[in-house]
Amino acid sequence: MTDLLARRDLSTGPEPPEAALTTGSTGSRILGVCALVSLAILVLLAFVVTGQDVNLGESIRIMYVHVPTVSLAYLCMILNAVGAVWYLWKRSEFADLLSHAAGELGVVLLGITLISGSLWGRITWGAYWVWDARLTTTALLFLMYVGYLAVRAATPEPRSRAVRSAVVGIAAACLIPIVHESVQWWASLHQSETLFGTLSPKIKGTQLFTLMFSFVAFGFTTAWLLMHRFRVAWLAERAAESELEVAIAERRAEATEPAEVVS
């Protein structure tokens, strides 16, 4: 019992090395460096090396943010669903926390997609928002995954939280194609052509390279963020558990006599 109480105050034990007091590791540091370097290169490519597009003008430079973030967001949502299925099948805490990290990252990336898409729309169509298929679908998915995070935040008990959020994650993922199709169909009714005017398929040369490279740069960044967010979630669980143990020990200490040993 005294062990448990002592553990709470780390300064009584030997000082752990400074490096251990972060969620970083050799692997994540390498990844982080890759992310920073590739982002720097991307900025160079996007603003200095490439010129304006024949169709889109200067606004193509926003595409170098918009396209990778939406694709990586989809990847995160798939990862979230895979983790959710894995959790329901194996009840693995790793899977649950991975789902959480991926879900949160997906929301962040979708948010960036929406903002960059909106600003691109302002340049291209003069309006901050148009009800085209891509933007509308992204907005709906954003809301669905905000709901996922809301369910997680509102369930205090870990196991219940894991099951509920797994169900929400799986349901949301199943709905992605449905939302896509229905919104696509709906948008096509009131637009004479696909205004989102995806990048011209003829994009080539340095622009194509920059676009491909943007996936690499944002990919490294997403992976780095995922690692750290997962580790933070893991630590949060461990901290909550040890707080619980300490609280139980304290309650027992109040109830029993000092001489009694509590196992």
Next chain:
Amino acid sequence: MMADARAVAGDALLIAGKDLRLEARTRVATNHVLPFVGAVVMIFAFALDPDTGVLRRATAGLFWVTVLFAAVLLIQRSFAVEQADGVSDSLRLSGLRPAGIFLGKVLSLIAELVGIEIVLIGAVIVLYGVHLKGALLLLVTTLAATVAIAAVGSVYGPLATGLRASETALPLLLLPVLAPVLLAATRAFEIALGDTAGGGWPWAGMLGIVAAVYLTLGLAVWGPLLEET
């Protein structure tokens, strides 16, 4: 396999019967939700000036938005009754199959929603002055959309009950997920009410697919959900 399916169906009817008997006694749908629906119909009339014809043209959309609002209330109610008095524990221990309980909940929600929709159709015909052109399309659309809404509500309902601030979590979860249903049902209704030309049946078909997906999802996840919630 057949015996299993029969058992599930039996459980479903048991649960649906329980819920509908409860509704018959407490009359929450008739005394609270139906007047609420009436109020919403009126509020839309205040928001959209009836004289300019906007109300008339927007009827399809307004109908389904109203149904969605009513559905949120009914779903909340349907699962709130399971939380009270240790009913959820009794359900877990009862030996009823989770698939059966899920389908039972879906059935009772369908029944309640259909009741509301019948009244609502009458209300919009009278108050908004619409004319029915494609009655069969209307019927099929309504049925498919109702099944979809009931199925998704029966998945998200138990998820949201027992959360902190569950009353506000459920609408946030339900509405984005029901957006495709709203979309398709509104388009089909517009065609059925003669507001737009074109084929409404593809939309009804889409609703059928959506309903099938949600039902399958519910059957798959209700087992673990029942254990934990």
Next chain:
Amino acid sequence: MIALLAAIKVTSQWPFILGAWGVTVLIIGGYAFSVVRRGKRLSRQVPPEQRRWM
């Protein structure tokens, strides 16, 4: 249609382009900062033997 859209003049596209990139950098940077900071705080609370993820 395209001609119509092309006619919508935006005085300069650069504020929006820089705005989009700026917002992206801010969001990702801010999120990274908050995650790492939270990680440091939690690392202090959790005993060393439990910090091993997986």
